[in-house]
Amino acid sequence: MNKAGKYLPWGIAGLAIWWLVYRSLAPVAAWLTYSLLGMTPGSHLAVAVEFFVFESPKVLMLLTLIVFGVGIIRSFFTPERTRRILSGKSEFAGNVLAALLGIVTPFCSCSAVPLFIGFVTTGVPLGVTFSFLVSSPMVNEVALVLLFGLFGWKVAAIYMGMGLVIAIVSGWIMGRLRMEKHVEDWVYETKLGDAGPEEVPDWPERIRLGLDAVKDIVGRVWLYVLIGIGVGAGIHGYVPENFMASIMGKGAWWSVPLAVLIGVPMYSNAAGIIPIVQALLGKGAALGTVLAFMMAVIALSLPEAIILRKVLKPRLLAVFFGVVAIGIMAVGYLFNIMM
Amino acid sequence: MLKIQILGTGCPKCKTLMANTEAAAKALGIEAQIEKVEKIQDIMKFGVMTTPALVVDGQVKSAGKVLNVDEIKKHLT
Numbered sequence A: 001m002n003k004a005g006k007y008l009p010w011g012i013a014g015l016a017i018w019w020l021v022y023r024s025l026a027p028v029a030a031w032l033t034y035s036l037l038g039m040t041p042g043s044h045l046a047v048a049v050e051f052f053v054f055e056s057p058k059v060l061m062l063l064t065l066i067v068f069g070v071g072i073i074r075s076f077f078t079p080e081r082t083r084r085i086l087s088g089k090s091e092f093a094g095n096v097l098a099a100l101l102g103i104v105t106p107f108c109s110c111s112a113v114p115l116f117i118g119f120v121t122t123g124v125p126l127g128v129t130f131s132f133l134v135s136s137p138m139v140n141e142v143a144l145v146l147l148f149g150l151f152g153w154k155v156a157a158i159y160m161g162m163g164l165v166i167a168i169v170s171g172w173i174m175g176r177l178r179m180e181k182h183v184e185d186w187v188y189e190t191k192l193g194d195a196g197p198e199e200v201p202d203w204p205e206r207i208r209l210g211l212d213a214v215k216d217i218v219g220r221v222w223l224y225v226l227i228g229i230g231v232g233a234g235i236h237g238y239v240p241e242n243f244m245a246s247i248m249g250k251g252a253w254w255s256v257p258l259a260v261l262i263g264v265p266m267y268s269n270a271a272g273i274i275p276i277v278q279a280l281l282g283k284g285a286a287l288g289t290v291l292a293f294m295m296a297v298i299a300l301s302l303p304e305a306i307i308l309r310k311v312l313k314p315r316l317l318a319v320f321f322g323v324v325a326i327g328i329m330a331v332g333y334l335f336n337i338m339m
Numbered sequence B: 001m002l003k004i005q006i007l008g009t010g011c012p013k014c015k016t017l018m019a020n021t022e023a024a025a026k027a028l029g030i031e032a033q034i035e036k037v038e039k040i041q042d043i044m045k046f047g048v049m050t051t052p053a054l055v056v057d058g059q060v061k062s063a064g065k066v067l068n069v070d071e072i073k074k075h076l077t
Helices: A002-023 A025-036 A044-074 A079-086 A091-104 A109-120 A126-138 A141-151 A153-176 A185-189 A203-237 A255-263 A270-282 A287-299 A302-308 A314-338 B012-028 B040-045 B069-076
Strands: B002-007 B032-037 B053-056 B059-063
Touching: A002 A025, A002 A044, A002 A203, A025 A044, A044 A091, A044 A141, A044 A203, A079 A091, A079 A109, A079 A126, A091 A126, A091 A153, A109 A126, A109 A185, A109 A302, A109 B040, A126 A153, A126 A287, A141 A153, A141 A203, A141 A270, A153 A287, A153 A314, A203 A270, A255 A287, A255 A314, A270 A287, A287 A314, A302 A314, B002 B012, B012 B032, B012 B069, B053 B069, B059 B069
Parallel strands: B002 B032
Antiparallel strands: B002 B053, B053 B059
């Protein structure tokens, strides 16, 4: 804790500077648009330009701060530790815990197979493992920050809530279905070796991990974010509202299943899908439909099916995709009805 | 001679770790036998759940991270 204290003043100073810059983005964007570029207030172009020069740095700053923070939090949660926590947990509580740990445990879909084997061979129930596998890619900090920055905290909170419910319930159902025998036989015969004691990182190391996360994630997604905001700016200034309302609005009952069916095979990270979300929402598509589409794209994909096929027999794989897809449809509908 | 193993199922990150490890061994002038472990059953024997992982003389040095050349050097000396 002493060591952490050494970094505290720096952290506070950094946050203060961050906050000052963040607060001045709106006036600077207005000044740029109307004074420097001399645009006419109220014109379509001016509205679009102001939107873009305000939103881009805003979202990138939010992203940087949160990714850094989550990077540090993640240094406390290794997959090995999560496995130990979940091992031998009872079903429902285990599903809840797995969905929550999915948010903070560092995990990349390329490690899905070793992680799956590591979990199920050391006493983590199959359904609980599925809860983790659903929540981990779907409910992540990049998705939440982008939704918060572009559509407000309510949309971000709804997405997070919906994601957790889907992860918990679909994992629980998978557990109830007792499909252990549909896991490839060799999986349970695999012995998880002992990796030896884990190195516990010190604070300089944790901060470095946070910075690495920023470099890696922000470096990968900034372009998508700018495209997303650009699309948003274009819609903001020009496209007539309710353009999509007839196809993807609340009135079209088939829009939710269709959005999910299109989204399931597609593969994209949270950032890549944001431009599309921006465009659909801006044109009057219903929020539940759009979030269902986004979840289907992020949580399930053809590449993931191919990876998981190594450890799951076809029937279990199909049931897994089916249960999660139906769960996404259900919350999409529910949400459209409630709003 | 040092025995270095890179665990990973062939994702791009694993290839980067392999290249960095080769560079690190070369920079240190260490004679090392570097091999890839790609079979999932063999990877699991090391108790590793996240790839890529670096194993030196049978000991897991890191998992789930692409170490840079300097970080690998520390594990080799």
